[in-house]
Amino acid sequence: MNQVLDEIFLTHTSPFHLSGKAFELLTDVFLFYDFSVTGLIQSIKYCMMDHYYGDNMKSLCCQPDMLEETILNLSKEDLESIRQLMSFRPFLEQQDCRAKISLFEDDNYFRDVLYKQMNRLYDYLYSFYLCVRLLHAFVQDIPKNLLGKTVREIYTKCAVQDIVETTAFKECMQLLNFQSQMKLVETIKNGLKVVNTSLQNVSPVKPLQVTPKKNNMEDVIVNNHLGEGFVKNVRVHLLMFLRQIEKANTEATIITNSMETDDDVENVPGNRYKLKEKLLKATRVDRVQSEFEMVRLRFVSYLEEVFAKGLQPPHTQTFYEILFFNDVSNVKKQIVGSPRGALHTALSNPAHYLQCTCCQLASSESVVGSLPDLCLAYKLHRECGKHINLYDWLQAFAAVLRPDDDEDRHQHPVVQSRFTRAVAELQFLGFIKSSKRKTDHVMRLTW
Numbered sequence: 001m002n003q004v005l006d007e008i009f010l011t012h013t014s015p016f017h018l019s020g021k022a023f024e025l026l027t028d029v030f031l032f033y034d035f036s037v038t039g040l041i042q043s044i045k046y047c048m049m050d051h052y053y054g055d056n057m058k059s060l061c062c063q064p065d066m067l068e069e070t071i072l073n074l075s076k077e078d079l080e081s082i083r084q085l086m087s088f089r090p091f092l093e094q095q096d097c098r099a100k101i102s103l104f105e106d107d108n109y110f111r112d113v114l115y116k117q118m119n120r121l122y123d124y125l126y127s128f129y130l131c132v133r134l135l136h137a138f139v140q141d142i143p144k145n146l147l148g149k150t151v152r153e154i155y156t157k158c159a160v161q162d163i164v165e166t167t168a169f170k171e172c173m174q175l176l177n178f179q180s181q182m183k184l185v186e187t188i189k190n191g192l193k194v195v196n197t198s199l200q201n202v203s204p205v206k207p208l209q210v211t212p213k214k215n216n217m218e219d220v221i222v223n224n225h226l227g228e229g230f231v232k233n234v235r236v237h238l239l240m241f242l243r244q245i246e247k248a249n250t251e252a253t254i255i256t257n258s259m260e261t262d263d264d265v266e267n268v269p270g271n272r273y274k275l276k277e278k279l280l281k282a283t284r285v286d287r288v289q290s291e292f293e294m295v296r297l298r299f300v301s302y303l304e305e306v307f308a309k310g311l312q313p314p315h316t317q318t319f320y321e322i323l324f325f326n327d328v329s330n331v332k333k334q335i336v337g338s339p340r341g342a343l344h345t346a347l348s349n350p351a352h353y354l355q356c357t358c359c360q361l362a363s364s365e366s367v368v369g370s371l372p373d374l375c376l377a378y379k380l381h382r383e384c385g386k387h388i389n390l391y392d393w394l395q396a397f398a399a400v401l402r403p404d405d406d407e408d409r410h411q412h413p414v415v416q417s418r419f420t421r422a423v424a425e426l427q428f429l430g431f432i433k434s435s436k437r438k439t440d441h442v443m444r445l446t447w
Contacts, residue, residue, distance in 0.1 A: 020158070027152060029336060121317055134234070137187065147172060181292050347374065359372075377423060398415045
């Protein structure tokens, strides 16, 4: 599963992405329900189908080289739907009055802004997935596995919240400050492998199209650049820190503060405390950090800056809803089975599944003789307590089936056989069981 997710879905080259909560739901279903890779892929397919069939603006969830043509084909209604996205509001609030008016009234201007922001979103994804793998390279060998052992676990945490502000991340950075020189060199080399692999897959963003001056694109305020330049900058700094750490001296300098004691201090009770202070100062030792420790401290501080910039959660990005699927509640209803709920619905209201007119009920508590025997017995048993008298149950069952017959209706062999079969089916489904104390009673198991 890890290989499928890492190589196919947790990459910037994928046009479709899962939000943190949706990704966590799918992996939890895999780990705790069926442990089926095929089932996981089918669940992701369902998410893709639900995402793409939602509305036409999801057509922007495509390869970057098709982005410009797709934006030009968007209708006025599609552009209005994009303007209604929640992530567009913070971006809009940063603009001046002239840009705000153009964003709402000029569709061509809005298309240019949309194209530029989508390119920046692709740059963000390129940097985000690199930082996720880079963080995994640095923390995978840390004790207690505070952020997880696999890339998917780290991705889930990074996509849900700002990972830099969490206690687990801060503890990991503190533990990095205690790594030995040899171990830290090995860790940085692993990080460089991740960066070099990412640079082989060149950033998917094309150069921005030439925008006409009449659109006043220079008035739009945008976020800091990420993308390929950010990754190359990280690589340069990692190489620099690697050389410094390899050449750094690990010996620390110890300075002892020796103070000359006053020979004239009289050994009297009044001067005893002054003597104690002078003796403590004489034995005080100041330890100066070694060259390696100072370089290591700067390196960890640099990592925190990189991750703070590259691991911002997706929901902080403008128009992230276009590329990220986050309708968790709808997917949960479809892929997470709730057999007891479905069974209760089928037995208490069979028309919900049978789609017939004979089983239509005025209310959820009412019963009619046209209900299937199992449904009728189930609805009657829900009105009883812990122990159910079979004779009384049969009386109620027969009264619903034959309301116009005489008092001996429960003795009719057809009614008795139908009741016996319904009781046996309820026992098979686990709703009741026979009682050892009272042979003419059954015990109710569900409430």
